[in-house]
Amino acid sequence: MQNSLDINELLIHSDKTIKDALAVIEKNAQGVCFVTEKGLLIGVVTDGDIRRSLINGKGLDTLVSDVMQKQFTSLPVNTPQAEVQKKLSSSIRHIPLVDENNIPVDYACFSRTHRTPIMQPLLNGNELAYVSDCINTGWISSQGAYVKRFEKEFAEYCGAQYAVAVSNGTVALHLALVALGIKEGDEVLVPDLTFAASINAIIYTGAIPVIVDVDKTTWTISLEDIEKNITSKTRAIMPVHLYGHPCHMDEIMAIAKKHNLLIIEDAAEAIGAKYKGQHVGTFGEAATFSFFGNKTITTGEGGMVFFKTKEAYETALVLRDHGMSKTKKYWHDMVGFNYRMTNLQAAIGCAQMERINEFVTEKRKLAAFYNSILAETGVFELPPQAEWAVNGYWLYTAVLKENCGITRDELMDKMLKNGVETRAVFFPLHEMPPYKNYPTKSNFKNADYISQQGISLPSSVNITESELVNIKQAFHTIFDSVKAS
Ligand SMILES: Cc1ncc(COP(=O)(O)O)c(C=O)c1O
Known part of the structure; x- marks a missing residue:
């Protein structure tokens, strides 16, 4: 991947x-350019070299050959990769x-041979052993001990009583709604800002x-707009704890x-997120989670x-399994679904549960690291962190201030040129074709702003030291040239 x-x-x-x-450096976002004469390489000039020469009184019309480094490292193009890396x-x-x-x-640089992904799972604990156990014993469908164990362990971790494991986070939501009679x-x-x-x-x-705007401080469903949108037909609210920050649950x-x-x-x-010390997912009549790979x-x-x-x-247990009666096999009292989690999936889940505290701690450490880098630039609103909240920092996301010399999409492009994947915040639901004609009394001012300016950074728990150094350097390079231009 280059x-x-x-x-x-x-x-x-x-x-x-x-x-x-x-101008060349601003465009390439690498903080460096190579100087040639008649096609031959004669020097290297970095943004630091230029800054120093300006401080020393040189003008912008100074020739690049006057400030370039004449002693520099270059290598023959056929040098073995390992030697170049060294x-x-x-x-x-x-x-x-x-x-x-x-x-x-x-040319060679760290980011040419390495791209830091936005997210990747860490599966080097007991995952393989437990999955092998399923295969060796033949328990690969939804019967088997791991499903119940995973439900029990995850519920205990969050402090919940009744847990139903299902095949993904989307059917979890559907099952919850149907079981509650929606x-x-x-x-x-x-809320307007969420995954579809x-x-x-x-x-x-x-x-x-009924799509509702989010609030500016937590990026979660706006209390004011909830009140505005309640009608005689309203039966439920679906608060979404976006990117790991809890909603205003008491209100x-x-x-x-x-x-x-x-x-x-x-x-x-x-x-891993908590509202006033209590795990999210334990407030409503129902709550759902996803265990997708990211x-x-x-x-x-x-x-x-x-x-x-x-x-x-108990209704959900029946609905999960085709609506089949729990006491009379192949008798169906209701139209159900096949939303069962497999023992193989749950086996991975049990192994992940052994490290859940470690993962949440790593996410929070990573967020502190990013907060310090982004605060230095002075052009970001950092992720929400209400004093009553423990943010789970699933995906570290910040908002780039408007008119700061670079657009969000330019920043994403420059980060990619430095080998760093980033992600834009979700498009607001109210703008997309399947959803835009539903009734609402919200104006979506906050969701629009966060969606246009928000950027997520790589948030894997196994991100390496050298990746973090590269990300930090990329921010410095990009924002130094934004300031200089
Ligand atoms: C807020 C939100 N809800 C629901 C889902 C759906 O979960 P899944 O992908 O497991 O179906 C996701 C993520 O993927 C999500 O981010």
Whole structure:
């Protein structure tokens, strides 16, 4: 996997000025360019070299050949990869590669051979052993000890009583809604900023989703807009703990009580998050989680529903298994689904549970690291962190301030040129074709802003030290040239 830069995007001719060099550096986002004369490599100039020369009184029209480094590291283009890698260091981040005539034909840097993914699972505990156990014993479908064990352990971790493991986080939402009796014609409030599964699950039931703006401080469903959108048909609210930050649960529960509404928490992104010391997912009549490969713990695909009452829990057990009676085999009292989790999935989940505290701690450490880098730039609103919340920091996401000299999409492009994958915040639901005609009284000012300016950074728990150094360096390089231009 290589980034998309071509050597030509790093070259500048010796008769150009340092102003021209800054433009090249600004575009390539590498903090460096290579100086040529008649096609031959004669020097290297970094943004640091240019800054120092400006401090020393040189003007922007100074020739690049006056400030370039004449002593620098370059290597023949046919140098073995391992040797090239050995020469790269925190002080030599880019090495021009030349042909036998000293013409630069390629270059090496850390990010050319390595891309930091936005998220990847860590599966090097007991996952393989437990999956092998399923295979060796033949328990590979949804019968088998791991399913019950995973339900019990995850429920205990969160402090929940009734847990139903299912095949993914989307069906978890659907099952929760159906088990609680949400049906055609009911209205369910859902925040504008979330993954589409939240609203899709409401639509599957025949209910009408009512999309509500988010609040500016937590990026979760706005209390004011909940009140604005309640009608005589409203039956439920689906708060989504976005990116790991809890919703305002006390206030939401109070509104629900006042209007006799059900609460279904979508906690897919909030494993490990707490509201006033209590795990999210334990407030509403139901709550759901996802264990997709990019979630804080994973089962490959997978999900879980928590219920407050035994009655809803027992209904969900029947619905999960085709609606089949628990006492009379192949007798169906209701139209159910096959939403069962397999023993193989649950086996992975049990192994992940052994490290859940470690994973949440790592996510929070990573967030502290990113907060310090982004705070230095002065152009970001850091992720929400209400004083009453423990943010699970599933996916570290910050908001780039407007008019700061670079757009969110330019920043994403430059990060990728430095070998760093990033992700834009979700598109607001109200803008997308399947959802834009549902009734709402919200104006979506906050969701629009966060969606346009929000950027997520690599958040795997196994991100390496050298990846973190590269990310930090990329931010410095990009924002130094933003300031200089
Ligand atoms: C907020 C939210 N809800 C629901 C889901 C659906 O989960 P799954 O992908 O496991 O179906 C996801 C994530 O994928 C999500 O982020």
